[in-house]
Amino acid sequence: MVNIIDVARQAGVSKTTVSRVINNYPHISPDKRRQVLEAMEQLGFVPNPSARKLRGQVTTTIAVIVPKIVNPFFAYLVDAIEQEGYRQGYQTLICQTNEHKSKELAYLDLLKNKQADGIIMAAIENNWSEIEPYTAFGPIVLCNEYVNQSDVPTIRIDQHEGTYAAIRHLIERGHRKIMYCTGGLFTDYGKDKDRNQAYQRALEEAGITINPSWILVDRHTIEDGKKVMELILDMNDRPTAVFTGSDEIASGLMMAARKAGLHIPNDLAIIGFDDQPIAEVLSPSLTTIRQPISLMGKQAVDMLIQLMDQQPLSTTLCKLPVELVIREST
Amino acid sequence: MVNIIDVARQAGVSKTTVSRVINNYPHISPDKRRQVLEAMEQLGFVPNPSARKLRGQVTTTIAVIVPKIVNPFFAYLVDAIEQEGYRQGYQTLICQTNEHKSKELAYLDLLKNKQADGIIMAAIENNWSEIEPYTAFGPIVLCNEYVNQSDVPTIRIDQHEGTYAAIRHLIERGHRKIMYCTGGLFTDYGKDKDRNQAYQRALEEAGITINPSWILVDRHTIEDGKKVMELILDMNDRPTAVFTGSDEIASGLMMAARKAGLHIPNDLAIIGFDDQPIAEVLSPSLTTIRQPISLMGKQAVDMLIQLMDQQPLSTTLCKLPVELVIREST
DNA sequence: TTGTAAGCGTTATCAC
DNA sequence: GTGATAACGCTTACAA
Helix, strand or coil: CCCHHHHHHHHCCCHHHHHHHHCCCCCCCHHHHHHHHHHHHHHCCCCCHHHHHHHCCCCCEEEEEECCCCCHHHHHHHHHHHHHHHHCCCEEEEEECCCCHHHHHHHHHHHHCCCCCEEEECCCCCCHHHHHHHHHCCCEEEECCCCCCCCCCEEEECHHHHHHHHHHHHHHCCCCCEEEECCCCCCCCHHHHHHHHHHHHHHHHCCCCCCHHHEECCCCCHHHHHHHHHHHHCCCCCCCEEEECCHHHHHHHHHHHHHCCCCCCCCCEEECCECCHHHHHCCCCCEEEECCHHHHHHHHHHHHHHHHCCCCCCCCEEEECCEEECCCCC | CCCHHHHHHHHCCCHHHHHHHHCCCCCCCHHHHHHHHHHHHHHCCCCCHHHHHHHCCCCCEEEEEECCCCCHHHHHHHHHHHHHHHHCCCEEEEEECCCCHHHHHHHHHHHHCCCCCEEEECCCCCCHHHHHHHHHCCCEEEECCCCCCCCCCEEEECHHHHHHHHHHHHHHCCCCCEEEECCCCCCCCHHHHHHHHHHHHHHHHCCCCCCHHHEECCCCCHHHHHHHHHHHHCCCCCCCEEEECCHHHHHHHHHHHHHCCCCCCCCCEEECCECCHHHHHCCCCCEEEECCHHHHHHHHHHHHHHHHCCCCCCCCEEEECCEEECCCCC
16 A cells, blocks of 8 residues: 655655645645655555544535335435535445434444544434434434424424425315325324324315314335225215325335226325425326425535534524425326 | 554553454453553554555455446345345445446556455446456456456356246247347457357247347347337237346337237237346336346355355355346236 | 654563 | 564554
8 A cells, every 4th residue: 555655765855755746735835746646646656644634623524314225215415415525525434223213323433533524414213312422423414304403503494384385286186085194204203293293284274173083193104105095995975185105105106096996186186295206207297395405415414514624604404495396197 | 533552552552462452462461452452442442454464464445336226227236235245244235337447447457455354246337358367466257247368267157058948938828939139248258159059049048040130139228128128019021929138128119018018928028138126117017037136236246255265165166056037027 | 844752552472 | 362563555653
């Protein structure tokens, strides 16, 4: 491995000077700088990040914690984070909790070790009180997650607005029997609460009384969606429309509805959440709420970098807008 | 940050002894070992990987290079790699090339820096001759990719068998006008070749002459699929079945076919490749070739670890079987 | 503007 | 069985 000393020898300077060139110090004679750069080029020198990390403050790695990368939502989020991070000179470490608390803590140790210089959490398995101590070792930014503490740097979309827009849309289409079928991904914090309140608000405003048997929570997967359809079929008083918390649930619903001979949207209108690629391909294509995932990832990185650079944050909460994408299922 | 010296002090031993406990050296008195372990526990000590990397051979990080994590195939692959890696005590660094040669080389530098101890390449942007020199710095395993050199450790599925099974299936369903629409992901190496040959072989065996205008290559996305459908509609002599190289193309085809009022599979049979979740949800559901992605990821990790441990490889090529999943689209 | 030297946390080598 | 000590490659006071 070619190191800073080899470069120094080749360039005929001290390793200090080489280090200065690497780190763009201001006061170096153009001559020596050129010599050093040439030597680096010739020898194919790449600074050793382990050494830099060990030595000092240098930051080059950020970690993202997600529950499952195979969930397209998180794949897109990680994609955005990786790209923005790379653009700004950071490597991205992907950490998958698979919803295990212990794995999450193991990954938080990255911060302690200075293996990662900052962490974006797009999943929270443990209580914030477990996680909070790690902030002593480096910045943690929440992305699409909620905790009760208000001072935790957070990027998220406006879940209330998204849900409200979806329910309004159904009401405008003439529906009054609207099922609500969601499930905060993995937490009991604010996400569900926001959605719940938006559902209630939209219905109240339209003078519709809520039917508690049409409220289903903790549904996430395609399988869950299929089961929900079975529930609906068994009901004496069936809803005419369903708001779902993810395109996955909506897909499952749709599959089961098709099997049961129901016509969508005539017999049952369905609305998803996320606008995953699948939404467009489904038959009928799925009306859904588009989340600005890329923007969310980019913002999370930018916020994290600000924190790593010790810059003051203009705001601790960044709320992004959502968009209703109307297709054939409603 | 609590380090090995703090632990040594707390336990009343030298840091050498602490290091020995960490690394499970044989000859340590049970007493001291216990003291050290207790001290580590009390102080919440975690060895600093940067220091370990800088110092020595310790291996804890593997990198996976993929073109795009948002492609479900790679998401599932990365998922499998991350899980198997974690199980064996490795962290996974996800590297996304976005099909840029320079980004790939930048990520290969991880090996040079000893930031990663081994690399799994599920994409190859550069020529192997560009990549080969990096093998001097650590092992590289190819996953789902081909190069002409035969001695490169490789895990992949049997593309020939998969394609052959798909075409055979269509023939058995009575089709004789079979379009072939694929696109090696990003390489001109063997993957396409294998598929091409399988297509030819299956047709020849059935006594069907090949219609060159029904052979389309370099198609990858949903958009591509839509465009292919337009091509088909413009043909005087239309195929009655299409083999596609990915579920994405198949999805696009299906969407466009639906819009054009074609019935699937009666007017046109479609077969995909990968068995992504979308395949089951499509309407009609998609017949496709299932790739053992998880197994592939696991094997790649195992092979890489063998190489990192300097163990001899029993075989340099690991070919995994595929499975035809018959659904409604054929 | 440049160089010397100390030290980041760990492990390998050598001595006891 | 245990402990000093010297590296690993880099950055940063402090000197010159």
